[in-house]
Amino acid sequence: MENNQKVFKFILGIALVFVIVLVIVGALSGxxxxxxxxxxxFKTYSEKDLTxxxxxxxxxxxxxxxxxxxxxxxxxxxxxxDELPEIDKYPLTVTGTGxxxxxxxxxxxxxxxxxxxWLIETAEDFNKENIKIDGKTISVSVRNVSSGQGADYxxxxxxxxEAYTPSSKLWGELVASQGGKVEVAADRLLGNVAGILISKDxxxxxxxxxxxxxxxxxVKAVVDNNLIMGYTNPxxxxxxLNFLLSTLHxxxxxxMLSNTxxxxxxxxxxxxxxxxxxxxxxxxxxxxxxxxGMIMEYQTYIxxxxxxxxxxxxxxxxxxxxxxxxxKLSDGKKAAIKEFVKYATGxxxxxxxxxxxxNGNNEYAGESYDTTGxxxxxAQKLWKxxxxxxxxxxxxxxxxxxxxxxxxxxxxxxxxxxxGAEYIKDNNSIGLVSYSSDxxxxxxxxxxxxxxxxxxxxxxxxxxxxxxxxSYDGITVGVNMLLEAKKSNPNAKLMLFxxxxxxxxxxxxxxxxxxxxxxxGIPIYTIGYNADIExxxxxxxxxxxxxxxxxxxxxxxxxxxxxxxxx
Numbered sequence: 001m002e003n004n005q006k007v008f009k010f011i012l013g014i015a016l017v018f019v020i021v022l023v024i025v026g027a028l029s030g031x032x033x034x035x036x037x038x039x040x041x042f043k044t045y046s047e048k049d050l051t052x053x054x055x056x057x058x059x060x061x062x063x064x065x066x067x068x069x070x071x072x073x074x075x076x077x078x079x080x081x082d083e084l085p086e087i088d089k090y091p092l093t094v095t096g097t098g099x100x101x102x103x104x105x106x107x108x109x110x111x112x113x114x115x116x117x118w119l120i121e122t123a124e125d126f127n128k129e130n131i132k133i134d135g136k137t138i139s140v141s142v143r144n145v146s147s148g149q150g151a152d153y154x155x156x157x158x159x160x161x162e163a164y165t166p167s168s169k170l171w172g173e174l175v176a177s178q179g180g181k182v183e184v185a186a187d188r189l190l191g192n193v194a195g196i197l198i199s200k201d202x203x204x205x206x207x208x209x210x211x212x213x214x215x216x217x218x219v220k221a222v223v224d225n226n227l228i229m230g231y232t233n234p235x236x237x238x239x240x241l242n243f244l245l246s247t248l249h250x251x252x253x254x255x256m257l258s259n260t261x262x263x264x265x266x267x268x269x270x271x272x273x274x275x276x277x278x279x280x281x282x283x284x285x286x287x288x289x290x291x292x293g294m295i296m297e298y299q300t301y302i303x304x305x306x307x308x309x310x311x312x313x314x315x316x317x318x319x320x321x322x323x324x325x326x327x328k329l330s331d332g333k334k335a336a337i338k339e340f341v342k343y344a345t346g347x348x349x350x351x352x353x354x355x356x357x358x359n360g361n362n363e364y365a366g367e368s369y370d371t372t373g374x375x376x377x378x379a380q381k382l383w384k385x386x387x388x389x390x391x392x393x394x395x396x397x398x399x400x401x402x403x404x405x406x407x408x409x410x411x412x413x414x415x416x417x418x419x420g421a422e423y424i425k426d427n428n429s430i431g432l433v434s435y436s437s438d439x440x441x442x443x444x445x446x447x448x449x450x451x452x453x454x455x456x457x458x459x460x461x462x463x464x465x466x467x468x469x470x471s472y473d474g475i476t477v478g479v480n481m482l483l484e485a486k487k488s489n490p491n492a493k494l495m496l497f498x499x500x501x502x503x504x505x506x507x508x509x510x511x512x513x514x515x516x517x518x519x520x521g522i523p524i525y526t527i528g529y530n531a532d533i534e535x536x537x538x539x540x541x542x543x544x545x546x547x548x549x550x551x552x553x554x555x556x557x558x559x560x561x562x563x564x565x566x567x
Contacts, residue, residue, distance in 0.1 A: 053516050054480045057508055061473045062438040071458035073450070074422065083419060084152055087143070087159040094123040096139025100332045102340065103141045103161040105153070107238065110165070110190070110321065111144040115303045115356040118190065119165070122349045123340075131339055138336040147171045148236040154180040160327045163337055165189060167238035167297070168319045170245070170376055177373020181327050186341045188320035190353040193361040194239045197301060197310035198293040202227055215315040218293065219250050223267050229293030230274035230544065232282050234383055238319065239295050240275075241376070244383050246316040249369040256369060257378050266386050274523075274544035275387070290544060299357040318366040392492045393428040394445060394485050396478040399463060400500035400529075402436040406465035409529035413499050416527065417460045423563040424448050429492075431481055432459050435474030436467030437506055445485045470507030471500055475539070479520050496524045498539065502532035510538070517542045 093111055096102070110119040119142055127139045140163075145153070147166035153159045155178045164182060166172060175182050196218050198206070206213040206221055221227035232240035248256035251264030274291065276282035282294045293310075297319055301307050323344075325337050343349060353359050399413060417432075424430060430452060431445035442459040446452045475498060482494045504510075517524060523545035526536035533549050540547040 050483070050516065050519050053519070054476065054483070057476045057512060057516065058480060061470075061477065061507065063441065063477055064438065065441045065444070066459065068443050068455040069458040069462070070451075070454035071461055073453045073457050084149075084156060084158050087153070090143055090145050092141050092143050093120050094127070094140065094142040096123075096127055096141040098127070098139030098336075099136035100133065100138045100336045101141055102138070102163055102333060102336050103143060104163040104165060104323075105145045105150040105161045105326075106142055106165050107147045107150075107167045107321070108144055109167065109192075109297060109299055110358075111142050115299075118349075118353055118356050118358065119344075121352060122344055125348070126340055126343045129343070133332060133335045133339070136332065138332075138339060140336075140340050146236065147238045151175045151180070154182065154326055162326055162329060162333055163340075164324045164326050165321055167192065167321060168194075168242060168317060169322050170241050170317070170371060171238060172322060172324050173371050173373040174376050175324075175373070177377060182324040184322060185325045185337050186323040186345065189323050189341075189344050190321050190350065190358040191360070191362055192319040192321060192358055193298045193314045193364050193366075194242045194316050194319050195296060195298055195301065196229070196243075196293055196313045196315060197296050197307060198227070198229070198313065199310055202292040203311045213311070214313060215246065216250055218313065219247060219268060222271050223264075225271050227292055228273060228290075230272060230276055230282060230291050231295045232276045235380055239297055241380070242316040242319070243295050245369055245371075245376070245379055246367060248379055248382070249367065253369075257375070257382060262382060262386060265382070269387050276546060298360050302357040302360060314361055314364045316367050317369070317371065318364065388493050392489055393425075393495060394430075394482060394489065394492045395424075395428065395495040395497060396431040396433060396445065396481050397497045397499065398474045398478045399432065399434045399442075399460075400436075400469065400471065400474070400498075401434045401463050401465050401467075402469035402501075402503075403466050404469060404501050404503055405529065409501055410463065410465045412529055414460050414463060416499065418457055420563040421448075421453065421456060429485065429489075430456060431478075431485075432456055433474055433478050433481070434459075434463055435470055435477075436465075437470055438467070439470070439473050439477045441477070441481070445481055468506040469500075469504050471498070471502070471504040472510060472513040473507035474498070475524065476508060476513055476516065479516060479522055482522055483520060494520075494522045495545075496522050498524055498526045498536070499529070500526070500531065500536065501529050502526075502535040504535070514539075514542055 104119070106119050109116050111117070123140045123142050131138050143161065148171065150164055150166060151171045151174055154164060154175050163185065164172070172182055172184070196215065198213065198218065203213045206217050206227070209226065210217045210220065218227060218229070222229060231243045234240040234244040245256060247268060248261045248265055252258045252261035255261065282296070296307070298312060298314070301310070301312055323341060325334065350359065397417060399417070401410065405413065426447070426449055428448050429445050430448045431441070432443040434440045434442050443452070443455050475496065478496050482496060486492055486494060517539070521543060523543045524539050525545045526540045526547045528536045528547070528549050531549065533547065537547040
């Protein structure tokens, strides 16, 4: 009897194991079929309209709508200068040790690495000369700061170097017009030229269609929707600013701020798919083959083998890298600047400049148009007001509130949105989404009036970090909100801003979401906080938008600059 019980228990145990195995196999088989069905469904939807794809992708997303609260908002006029980072954010690339030392703000193409390091090598060689004035040794220090940001430091007075060498005289004129004390120490340190780069095929097409391929032809081809090109932000880029003024001058050579110039520029801008935040982002987009044309300085063009597939068409005023003395300087410092100018324009330094791609196209005399600071300011204002062709802007901000954003990243994200919101115009329509493992519509899209600003700020202040990171779920919901809003405003320009550390680990994948992003045509501007920048850049590249690596030192300034340009 006892043996029979043992046999029975043994058989029962085997049966139970068998049942468990069947359950597990069945579950795995079911999951496999579910995945197969899911993938098959997605492929089927991909042959249908965008709405069907979005409906499919949002089925598995848990979306809730928050009840926003109003917060007090700041109504004083915004100022980018308030958010300039401490100058130590941009360390000296050359440190002079003379009794009299001159610090120079320099644009990156001559104070960077390798063939962008002309000023660094020249400054180091100059310092080795141990030149003396009245028995005191003189030296120069170099700080790599972009032309536009260097101008901001000088205009605001937050930090003053002894000298400033932007890419072109436009920035010097702009500084002087806004109260900055600058005096020309040299009209030219080394020669450079701004140009439009167009593909060889595009150039041949323009020559066949219009008989030639020069600046005016390029502008006309864009207006005729016969050329896909982009340019850089004229509020920050020397080449972008030159391009803006040249384009306005092309439409009205007598008055580049006239209604004729404004109307012509609006028609031109309506066919521009991309205004890059930096020259490097512009170059990356062109290298991908998505743009037929872009703008670039000759020195960068000639040094980059990847750009050899483009033809160079010079335009605008020359970029001859002037040098300005800044502020009220002692006689000794003025004399030191003169000595450096003499050395930098001498044969040894100029030979090095030629080796590094400068001083090319010396035969190009440059165009002549209004370069006064007030004219430049008005042109920038005209660009900001008309760059969207009179279209309304509808934007959704998608904020990462996952656990990995806890601490400084989320703090900087909040500051970015609150301070950057000061640059969003009242006639724009704005919404806010947050995401972790799930997605929350914090503020539905509405005109950014005082009421909406208060809701937006309250929602941002209340954001908390917890949970996983379903970035593509957040993007999907944001895109869906934008397309719904567009139904009642078909001519609106749509934008999405993703603020994240880029570390996606839950929800929809990029493979599923990227076709939807592409088909929607919505540019996604990504801002990374201690982030996987390449992952974020991949998202921005889908529809030619900018990606910013916003570390904790200068994130607020960068975001305000971006919003100032785009919103």
